[in-house]
Amino acid sequence: MPDLSDVAAVAGVSKATASRALNGNGLVAPETAVRVIAAAARLGYVPNRAARELARGRTGIIAIVVPTLDNTFFTPIIAGAQARAEQAGLQLTVAVHALDSAGAFERLARQVDGFLVVAPRGSDTFVVSTGAAKPAVLVDREIDGMTSVVADTATAFGTLTARLAAEGHERIVYVGGPEGSWQDRQRTAAVQDAARRAGAELTVLGPCPATFAAGVGVTAGVLETGATAVVPYATSIGLGLLLALGTRGVEVPRDLVVSTEPTVIEALGLEHTPAIDVDGEELGRTAMDHLVRLLDGRDEPGRQVRLPVPVRG
C-alpha cells in the first residue's frame, strides 16, 4: 500500500508539498500539483484515515443518536443522513438511545466530530447538554439555541384536519403520540386550532406510544367517540387501528376514515383519504447538511429549519 512518501518520491517533491497538492490548498505551483496528483493516481494512493485524523484532530465520524430502530419513522432519517455523510467524506455511526447514560454519551462524544440527535421525548436540558460537547443538529424537534431541522408536520396536521372538516367530517379524533413528545404538542395545538376554526368537534386521545400494539389498544376509544375520521400521531398507530377495525367489522373508509401515510393508503386501495407525507430521508439529508456547515464554521449554532410537509389524497 503506497503512502504519501511514495507519492512524493515519484513526483519528485517533499511529503509536505505532496500533502498540500493533494489537499488542494492552492499553495503549490499548478504544474507541481498536476504532477503529484498524477503520481497519486498512478500508485493508487489512498490516504490513511487514522493518520489524517490524528494530525488534524478530527475524527471524520458523525454519530446519529436515535431512541430505537424499531420505529419506521427513524430509519429513513438514518438512510438520508448516511447518504449525505458519504458524500461529505464522513462516516456515520448509529447510536441507539445511548443518551440515557451520560457516561456512554461522554465517551461517544470523544470519538466523533458531531451529532445528529433524534430525541423526540427527552427533557430539554439533557438534549441541550448533548450539543455542548460537540456540534449537534437536533432532528424533528426544536430547542432554542440549537440548530434544528424539523418536518413541519404541525402545519400539515392542521391542514389535514381542515380538509377532513371541509369534506364533511363533523367529529374527528386525534390520537396523540407518546408522553412528552415535542412534535405531539405542536400537532395537538395545530389540530385543535384547525378544528375550532372549521367548527368540527375534536376529541384528543392519548398519550399513546408510537407502536402498532398501541394503535390496536386505542381502537375501542376511537369508536366510542362516534367520529367519522381519525388522525393518528404515527403510522404505526394508524396501522394498528386499521387492523383492529378490520377484526371488528368496521369498514374503512366508509364507516371511518383513517389518515395514515400515503403509501399505506395507496397499497390498501383506499380512496379519498387525505394524509400527510413526511420525507424522512430528506430530513436526514438536510440535518446532515447543516451539521457539515456547523463543522466547517459556515454556520452558527441556533439555526432552525422547517421542511414543508405536503398533504396528499
Place this chain on the structure above:
Amino acid sequence: MPDLSDVAAVAGVSKATASRALNGNGLVAPETAVRVIAAAARLGYVPNRAARELARGRTGIIAIVVPTLDNTFFTPIIAGAQARAEQAGLQLTVAVHALDSAGAFERLARQVDGFLVVAPRGSDTFVVSTGAAKPAVLVDREIDGMTSVVADTATAFGTLTARLAAEGHERIVYVGGPEGSWQDRQRTAAVQDAARRAGAELTVLGPCPATFAAGVGVTAGVLETGATAVVPYATSIGLGLLLALGTRGVEVPRDLVVSTEPTVIEALGLEHTPAIDVDGEELGRTAMDHLVRLLDGRDEPGRQVRLPVPVRG
C-alpha cells in the same frame, strides 16, 4: 483533555507501562496496573481512537451492510450488533446497500476492520468478494467457505406447517419471499416437505417482495386457494394480508389463520395462532461475536452457525 502521558505521570510510570496496564496485556505488575487504572479513572482519560488506529493498523470500526432500513427484519440485527460492538470497544457503521457499486465497497473496505454482510438476495459470487477484502460474517444466509450466522427459520417453518396440519388445516398457503432469496429457498423446501409428510395440500405463492403492499396484493390469490391457513415469508407480508383481509370481511382466525410474528398476534388478541419467533437482536449479537473471533484469529473463516427458532402459540 488528558492523554496517556498525563496518566503515566500521575501513576508514576512510563507511557509504555501505562499503555500496557490499560490494555490488560498482563505484562505489568498487578499493583502497578491498579495504580495506572486508578489514575486514568481519576483524570477521566479516554484513549484517542485515531492514535490507536494509527499505531495498531486497525480502525476499530465494523461496517454492517444491509439492503435497506425499511424492513423491520434488519433493524433488530443492527441493534444487536451495535450492542455487542460497543462491548467489544468497536464502532459500528451502517452501510445501506453500498454493495451495488464495487468502488464504494472498496473504499469502505479500507476504512473498516471487518464486515457484517446482510445480503438476502445478491449473487453468491459478489457476496463472496466482500469477504475477500476484510474478515466478514454473513448474516442469515449461508455460502460455503464464509463464516455465517443464520436463524434456522427453515426448520421452524417446517415445524409450523406440521403443527397447522395437525390442528386440522388441510389446505395451507405459503407466500414466498423475494426473488432469489436464500432463506426463501430453504423455507419453501421445508414447508413443502412438512406438508407432504402431514398429508396437507400446500400452495406456494410468490415470489413476493417483503413489503406491506405486496402482502395486500397477494391477498386475492390466497383466498382463491380456499386455504384455511396462510404462512407468509415475512411479517410485513403478513401485516398486509391481515389488513386486506379486514377490508374484505374475512374474519381472522375463524375463516383464515395468518401466521405472523407472535408480537402481532398478541397485540391483535388472536388465539391459537402458531407463529415463528425470530430473535433478530440475537442474530446480530452472535454475528458480531463471531466477527470478533475472526478478527482476533480465534476462528478460521467458514464456520456456520444456526440459531434455533422457536414456534410459539
Place this chain on the structure above:
DNA sequence: TTCGTTGATGGAACCGGTTCCATTGGACCC
C-alpha cells in the same frame, strides 16, 4: 558465590499524515 533466567519497566522508534517555520530564488521597486 556467581551466572543465567525471568518478570517488570523505561526509552525510543514508529504509524502516516498535517502544518509551522525556515529557506530559496526570482520579480519588482527605488
Place this chain on the structure above:
DNA sequence: GGGTCCAATGGAACCGGTTCCATCAACGAA
C-alpha cells in the same frame, strides 16, 4: 545594483498512542 517582498518548497516537529528492544533487579540453580 541592492534591497524587499512574495510564491514555492523542504525540513522537521507533532498528533497520541503501541510495541520492539534494552535494562535492571530479584531469584533459583550450579
